[in-house]
Amino acid sequence: MEISTVKTPRWFVRRDIDGLFGLFLDNLIQILLIVNLCQGVLGFSPSLVYGRILPGIALSLIVGNFYYGWLAYKQGQREQRDDITALPYGINTVSLFAYVFLVMLPVRLTAIAQGVSSEQAAELAWQAGLVACLGSGLIELVGAWVGNPLRRLVPRAAMLSTLGGIAITFIAIGFLFRTFANPVVGLVPLGVILITYFGQVRFAIPGGLLAVLLGIGLAWGTGLVSWDNAKFATALQPIGVYIPRLWLGDLWNSRAVLLDYFSIILPMGLFNLVGSLQNLESAEAAGDVYPATPSLAANGIGTLVAAICGSCFPTTIYIGHPGWKALGARVGYSILNGIFMGLLCLTGTVAILAYFVPVEAGMAIVLWIGIVIVAQSFTATPSHHAPAVVVGLLPGIAGWGALIAKNALRAAGLGTPDKPLTPALIEQFKLSDTYIDGAFALEQGFIFSAMILAGITVYIIERDFRKAGYWSIAAALLSWFGLMHSYRWTVADTVVNLGFGTGTPWAVGYILLAILFFYTEWLARRQKGNQKVVPSSSQDAFDGNLEK
Structure with missing residues (x-):
């Protein structure tokens, strides 16, 4: 049966x-x-x-x-x-x-x-x-x-x-900072989440619920949260x-x-x-x-x-x-x-x-989810594409870094009508070897640039240089229209600068990169053709030497 x-x-x-x-x-x-x-x-x-x-x-x-x-x-x-x-x-x-x-x-x-x-x-x-x-x-x-x-x-x-x-920066690191800013409250719920879902240990109640209840108890018990009638x-x-x-x-x-x-x-x-x-x-x-x-x-x-x-x-x-x-x-x-x-x-x-x-x-649950997403980027892709995954992580990290830098400037009293953010700040950052203008450029449209740069790297690994060239052309078009990289200054921020030709420097860079890829494709094909001829010629020469 x-x-x-x-x-x-x-x-x-x-x-x-x-x-x-x-x-x-x-x-x-x-x-x-x-x-x-x-x-x-x-x-x-x-x-x-x-x-x-x-x-x-x-x-x-x-x-x-x-x-x-x-x-x-x-x-x-x-x-x-x-x-x-x-x-x-x-x-x-x-x-x-x-x-x-x-x-x-x-x-x-x-x-x-x-x-x-x-x-x-x-x-x-x-x-x-x-x-x-x-x-x-x-x-x-x-x-x-x-x-x-x-x-x-x-x-x-x-x-x-x-x-x-996005997960490693805007989700995981932010909540990690918050956990270690309040370690007495934050570490125990995080430990419960890691034990439950990485250690596969079952508690009497669902791990997420236990973590939240412990977090509430510790927050109120330690005075992080206190009663306020108003x-x-x-x-x-x-x-x-x-x-x-x-x-x-x-x-x-x-x-x-x-x-x-x-x-x-x-x-x-x-x-x-x-x-x-x-x-x-x-x-x-x-x-x-x-x-x-x-x-x-x-x-x-x-x-x-x-x-x-x-x-x-x-x-x-x-x-x-x-x-x-x-x-x-x-x-x-x-x-x-x-x-x-x-x-x-x-x-x-x-x-x-x-x-x-x-x-x-409850932030331990969200932090854990960020960790799982980053891990999936590596485990759910072919192992030889790992360099492409790393490349794809970088624009998001740069965008987060740009955000943190601007938050720091605003915390220092800049970013107001009396003290607006200006391009002069770029030179001040460069004094400490920080090319913040590159971070600002990567921040704009980073979801596009991350995907494109990772895609280009995949096709380089696969030695499909023509497709890498096509992706570079797509990047040039997005940049030229201002959907990637191009930014303008406001009083308190750097924001996307959409318009015809606003991202010309980056567009030119991507076009030159595309030319390099197309040349590499031609060169690889030529070398492959030569490799097919060389063994035959070598064998003929070898046979001739034997006859002598």
Whole structure:
């Protein structure tokens, strides 16, 4: 009698709790950033943040998380598997900062300079953010139909190493700093996570939950977090019920923003599209194959829902699928995240949760996910492509370094209207042999340059120099249009400089590199042809000598 080995996915498994904590914490950090930046930097009122933006975010997260959970379930049924993990999904961090500082803040400052009241300036800035978010969603939706061709063209090492560069810097190192800034609170939860998932030790409760509970206890017990009546009262104020609305009229009234800030919206939309493609490749390397077109289209639809319903912040397929898969999360963690994040945003309880659960309590999970992503860059690619992976890590590290350098300058009092950042700083950095202008150049469009440089290195390793030349030409085109490397100075930052010919020096460099590759291809073919002739001639000469 044959025993059936057919497996079917389940909507919820025990380890989905661990996955929920990781994804929920990641989303929660983005929500807290949005609340703080919108109120502190943009001057948005609580009614604007809690009554419009957060309900829009709630719907976008519910739509995406439910869809990706359903997609994983259906994919598991088709493949007769019970170990498939849903794609993680949430707010795009890069776009969050870009739209706050490069779209909404300039609109607000310009309005105030023209004599508009602070309240009306906040309204105009919010409308501009809606349009920018809508533009990003349209780019992601249209780009869904070019996803499969791009995945076939781009080597896996190029895809995964780009994510590795982001994971090792913007995810892992940041939380590592925070862990060692508060070692009494941070090290024990980190130890629990490493023991659970690297040491394969099972505790009485899921390791992620245990780490969070220990983190909460240590944070409150050591005084890192303490009771404050005023802060508690402030956290209670926004609690209520907020019903999402459609804001089509506000989108239409601010439609000119699409042209005015096209140089920001286009690269952000392309950045989100390529990043989502890389995350699909990462999921496939971890064993879960998802169709590119519907996965990317759902991502774009989630962003469009956000814009139409009041949120200024695009959503994306998150980095970290292999980490959540290694946690043991399957389908339910995605759906649960949509439910809990939706409830938080629709009831205004974000602030009260953040008051009781400090970031330090759950950051070990996110740090571990960053480690897993970097490790996957090496383990899921051919071993002889390891140099390409290393090359692909470098632009992300450079971009992070540029960010840290600018943060240091701002902490030192620069980056204000009275003391703006200027090109003169470059010479000051060079006095310590730091070519910071190179870091600024790598920072812009680093997701593109990381993928391209890693791809070029793969084709060099494979001795396919013609394809390396084609990639160099693609890099030249992206650079010439300003999608890579080209930057301009603002009062407090260096930002992308989109336009015809803005990246000419880098474009010329890549063209010269392409010429080198095409010459090398010709030379390799010639040498290969000569090698075929030489053995025959040598054999004839050898035979002649024998006859003599």
